[in-house]
Amino acid sequence: MYDKEKSLAKDFLDGKLSRRELIKRFGAMGLTASSAGVLLNMQASNALAADFDWKKHSGKTVKLLLNKHPYTDAMIANLDNFKALTGMDVEYDIFPEDVYFDKVTAALSSGSSEYDAFMTGAYMTWTYGPAGWIEDLNEWIEDPEKTNPNYAWDDMLEGVKSSCAWNGKPGGELGSADAKQWCIPWGYEQNNLSYNAGMLDAAGIAVPTNIDELGEAAAALTKDGVYGLGVRGSRSWATIHPGFLSGYANFGEKDLNNDGGKLSAAMNTDVSKDYHSKWVKMIQDSGAKDWATHTWYQVGTDLGAGKSAIIYDADILGYFMNGDGNAMGGKLAYAPFAANPEASAPTPNIWIWSMAMAKASKDKDATWQFLQWATGPEHGLFGATKMDFVNPVRKSVWADEMFRERLNSSYPGYVEMHDVSAPGAKIHFTAQPLFFDLTTEWASTLQKMVANEVPVDEGLDQLAESVNVQLKDAGLG
Amino acid sequence: MSYLEVNRVSKHYKKNQVLQDVSLDVESGRTLVLFGPSGAGKTVLLRIIAGVVEPSDGTVFIDGEDMAPVEAEHRGVGMAFQNFALFPHMTAYDNIASPLTAEKLPASTIEERVQSVAKLLKIDHVLAQLPRALSNGQKQRTALSRALVGEPPLLLLDDPLRNVDAKLRFEMRLELPRLLSGRGATVVYVTQDYKEAMAMGDKIAVLNEGRIQQYGTPEDVYLRPATIEIARLFGDPVINLFDVTPNQGADGLFASLSGVDIPLPDLSEQIAGSECVLAVRPENLEFVDAKADNAIPVIVEAETPLNEKVITLAMTTGGREILLSRPAGAPGIASGNAHVAIKIDSTLMFDKATSKLLGSNSNESNRGEAA
Amino acid sequence: MQHVSLIERLLRGVALILVVVFFMFPIVWIVLMSFQTNETILRVPPSFIFEPTISNYKALITGKLETSAASLEINFLRNLGNSVLLSVGSVALALLLGVPAAYAFARHKFKGSEDIAFTLLSFRFAPPLLVLLPLSLYFQKIGLADTYIGLIWVYQLICLPLILWIVRGYFEDISPDIENAYRIAGHSWFSTFRKIALPLAGPGIAAAGLLAFIFAWNNFIFALVLASADKQPVTVGALAFVTASGIQYGQIAAAIVLSIAPTLALALYAQRYLVEGLSLGAVKG
């Protein structure tokens, strides 16, 4: 690190320089905005150091298992600061997303102590937690000896934070008082609409505000080789959790009933059947032809390539597809979406990329040192403003003017969409260990419905019956 | 002193008995012929001697030493295979040189000895060729050269003339005894051809169904075959066999053949009244006048002149086929009715039930049987 | 050769062209794709006319790709190196272990040899997942997890039975007399094995080795389950271009091309062994 740059950054933090002036001077020195950000963050980290013994685990190494993801890129870009701050070293293994979770399961189930911490989603902790592979992080968060005073745990978005906490009891409410913090939110995704503004304008179609309008709009937009609505459809839990469950939850529907710890299927109600019918028809009329193999990346690229008009999926897909490398880059817009016409606000189900600590880790305190930095406010702000660390999970980042401004300028409606739907955003699934069994079967049932292999109501009854059998089998029903 | 001794060797593969209690010995510098039909166990016995097959039971001694713990490569044996077994990826030269390279002899010595043996066998012009480029005769000579080149004290030749054409076989049959006798090696020679056996062997061991049937000099085997089977195998055309039941007459033993009473020579055994087989070699039958003693009436069916002899097929009145052989040029009858007589002193008598030769102490020369 | 009519020759020609088109088209298409940017790949209708770019290959080789959204770090060359190391190592070990064993099974019919040979072969057909998962536990305990040695060992599951089975057939096809002759000529069994059996079974060993190499190269799941990112082969590495910020189709294509190239080069080199070598030995009755 160069002294000149360092002193500039220090001046800025001390209030001797304006931000504009700082960036100008950095620019004069040939630094890009993002590396300038790294420098800045470094100084901010140094400022942190005064209040907390960051050097306590100096010389130690933590090893991470990471998914190939912009969050990972952002973290690695800032990693030198962590090393400087703590004197620790960080090693990491990055796996492609297609195989990432299988790799995690393989590593954890083998009892490997190779990885101290890893990226995960909240759903996965419903397996990892009971299996005894990960730690309850409350132990560290609540210990002032181990957690720096500026960590600001309460700064985390409430719905996101509590979605990562579960008491381990099948059907137990997320974020309950006795819940264990299995992982720390890192970045998250709400499921709303991202759409091709040009296409909607050209067709004279208003942004749909409920599922019926969405169906109509999608049908009207399906023409000239473009299909109206992009949603996932592969035979996987991933098909259920984004738009589909967000809309489903908006009707007040649940996946499972919890009768005093006894779980049973709840997806064969009349309302659910109605919702399923609309969903299936929407895909049949205006979905991708190869919907049944679509995972998140086909949904995203099709929107980015101008092959679909609207997606009801993760907001960050729309975010990334608005970038320069895409045919439709800069032409996308965003809107919150409440599927139920009678609902007052959207209730997006969320996906949370989080960090968890492996129980097999040999030095958990040192690992926590890394985790609190990686999920702390400074790195969050750095990632959100300098890199593509969207969506951030901290209120303070969302309140940051520079961040809001940056989004508003190139991603119209994105911030508003987030603000509107954030209060209702949480995991709407019932936490229980059969999550993947049931959602995979659910996805498979949807595929059969879309292929007209089974009528919607019959399919749901069959699904419910099978789910009940499996729950009983596993001692949950 | 016997150089090679095979002592009560047996070999079986699972339940299949290939050799049973075989014993042999060959004196130093002599040639033993192992004779027998295919499947008799000759090749297996040879491999046991060479050390590439282990006997199930019994011992092989070479030069007085028990070979059981000695690997093939240390037995000092040269072997030529019926199928030649040349190394297909080596030139004829390297093939022949292989026993010498094993001895780690200097290249010049190897060269000299290979050339020498190749010249001897007239293949020195094809030494650079791979076996697939050689004619069958050249292959055979290469294989033989390979067996000879190391001057092994014991040579095992497994029917080396089997897979070569008739002309070459004829030539080699003349050539081989000279080659071998000059080298002072002890030889075990396997063949299915009785003439080869007679020509090559100082002694012949007749092997059949895994047992030694007879062990003796070529004359022994030809003149006093131990069994009907051996009598049939040795001799061309094949020996005539007549089922007879000898009776004791006033003048001694006689047998009735096509209604003619034929006097039989005296034998040590009492055979009167028991079923026997009278064996007469074709050359011991002759055409006679109808009035001659013991003339048997026959009808001549066909005559086949060969170079040095004439074979006649005739039928007795009882419907039995008999073969006669006479030197070419000797008088005979080409067709129609005729009479033949048996040179009675040259006949052989076998016990029909056991098929063993009667009237001779054949056991004496058959150690396999005696054991 | 029998007389072939003009019509038949014509039909044969057409059939041959169809076959070549069917099997080569995807490869050609992928090669073309590897010289395009995402933008031209995603163009409708697809077109054979485009401005070729080597940026995909450059990205793979330099390990860095700048996109609008993010700078991707790619370690594809490392994946390629891992594939080479794992495949070569596994085949070498499998040959080292398998050829002598195949020789033993072929030449020395010993008690239970047939059963052992069959058991070994049946491993080739055990579902890999079945052993892989418990194996990861044991590897953890004995320290073989995440090591090349451990991986090469597991790769024996694919390579060893294949080599054993094919090479054994070749040894059996060599007349025992040829080896006996060499022994009797005064050479030890080992020198017989080396100078006679090995050279004569050479084409078969080469063919079996080549097949084993292909199967090892194409394996996907072993390294994924058992090793860390720095030991992953190309089959896993090629998936790295699918990220939240977009799929790099051109690079996937370039990665596929690069991952086929080494095996193809090897196959070109050893082609005669493959066709001619397989015509003897195990495949034969």
Next chain:
Amino acid sequence: MRAYPLTYKKLTPVSTTASKRKRSGFISRAALPYVLSLPALLVCIGILIPFFTAVFYSLQRYRLSQPWAREMNWGENYLNFLTDPGFWATLEVSLLYAVLTVGLELLLGLAIALLLQRRSRVNNFVSIMLLMPLMTAPALAALMFKLMTNQGFGILSYLLALVGVDDFRWGSSPDTALFTVVLVDIWVYTPFIMILLLAGLRSLPTQPFEAAALDGVPRIQQFFRITLPMLTPYILTAALFRLLESIQQFDIIYAMTQGGPGDTLTVFQVEAYLNFFQSTNVGRSAALLMILWAITFFISNIFIKNWLRLRERARGEA
């Protein structure tokens, strides 16, 4: 024929005296085969241990996410299959897939091998070209076909649309999913069969064909009466290798459709993989794989018995 003068020099015999004879080496003759095969066996035994662990797992009620409920339930995982329609669907689609792919690949492979039988520059070149798909890892081949069948920019979808089939959904429709994965399988593995059969064809002796041609036997009959029977051992080997791999297919199906759409392609390994990695239901996963192993063992047993018999017969004739 002239008799040769025996001018051969008398040289020192190779081994003369018994005392000089060396005994066998330190490895005795009986032990040799065991010594040679031992390393290979040891390596395999290392893989045997996990195998038995897997058998043990298959007899347990064992979910990683419910460690407290882990217990031996003996054959229950297997018994449950009897009443589990999912299992029977798995069995059916696995067998169907195997029979379809192997059958088609054998036909196609044989046809191509016959086309290329004659040694010529063109044929050799083509046979090398055809090796390329085999060199492509199935996982990557599936990826290639996924790109080519993409509804947006996929060349195959585009070409189909050009000829008027504009609603062909490849792996995304239950009607065409099986076709699609079988197509990929054929693309990857037909060259394997082709190369084995080509090797076989080229090694057939020519005499029977010449004799048949002289006798005026029509070529079709020559094929069925001579070529096919003589090629049988090759066909068996190729079929065995392919059948056992095909019934265990994972890479292609998982990469193309993850077993979907619906439950169309939930073959054994895909189902077992999902059972382990997503549901972490180790007991069921292991039991599924054990059944699969039993099937492959059974098939290979039959094949190899036949193969050995054919081999013996071929030896006997030789």
